[in-house]
Amino acid sequence: MYLGSPCEFTCNPKLMHVYCDPTTASCQCDPKHPVAVGVAQGCAKAKKLGEQCFYRETCKAFDSHASCVQVNHNAYCQCDSGYHQTSHTRPTTRIFCTEDLVLLTADMPTLLGVASGIFVLAGLLCMVLHLYTKARYHPTHLADARLTPPCLYSLNDTGQSDLSTKLW
Known part of the structure; x- marks a missing residue:
C-alpha cells in the first residue's frame, strides 16, 4: 500500500502519519501531518x-x-x-x-550613446541661445515702441505747446 491507494480499515504501517479515510476509502495524511512527502514515505508536518x-x-x-x-x-x-x-x-x-x-548594469556602448546624445542636445541648446541673444541685442535700426521718440515738444509757460501759439 502507498499514499492515496484504496484501503478498507488500515494502511501500510510503514507509511508515517497515514490513516484510512472512511469517506474516500483511501490512505490519506492525518490532519496534524498534512504534507505528503512521497507515496512510499507517508506524511509529515x-x-x-x-x-x-x-x-x-x-x-x-x-x-x-x-x-x-x-x-x-x-x-x-x-x-x-x-x-x-x-x-x-x-x-x-x-x-x-x-x-x-538584481542590480542594473549598463554596458559601455549604452553609456557612450547616452553621453553623445546629451552632448548633441547641449550643443543645439547653446547654438539656439547664442542666436537668440545675437538677435535681441543686435541693432536693427527700426522703430521700437518701447523707446521714447527722439523729437519732443516743448511747453511754454502757459502750458500750451509752441506750435499751437503760432498763427499763420
Whole structure:
C-alpha cells in the first residue's frame, strides 16, 4: 500500500502519519501531518524557515521558495538560491523568502550613446541661445515702441505747446 491507494480499515504501517479515510476509502495524511512527502514515505508536518527538516516537501509547504539544506550534519529549511529570508512583525510575526534584487548594469556602448546624445542636445541648446541673444541685442535700426521718440515738444509757460501759439 502507498499514499492515496484504496484501503478498507488500515494502511501500510510503514507509511508515517497515514490513516484510512472512511469517506474516500483511501490512505490519506492525518490532519496534524498534512504534507505528503512521497507515496512510499507517508506524511509529515510543514516546517518553518530555520527549523530542522528531513524532507524538501516539508519546507516547500511553508514557503514555495524554501528547501531542506544540509548544514554541518543537520538539515534546515532555508531559502533557495536567488532568495533571502525576510521577516515582518506587523500585525503578526511572519518569516518568508523574498527574491534578491538584481542590480542594473549598463554596458559601455549604452553609456557612450547616452553621453553623445546629451552632448548633441547641449550643443543645439547653446547654438539656439547664442542666436537668440545675437538677435535681441543686435541693432536693427527700426522703430521700437518701447523707446521714447527722439523729437519732443516743448511747453511754454502757459502750458500750451509752441506750435499751437503760432498763427499763420
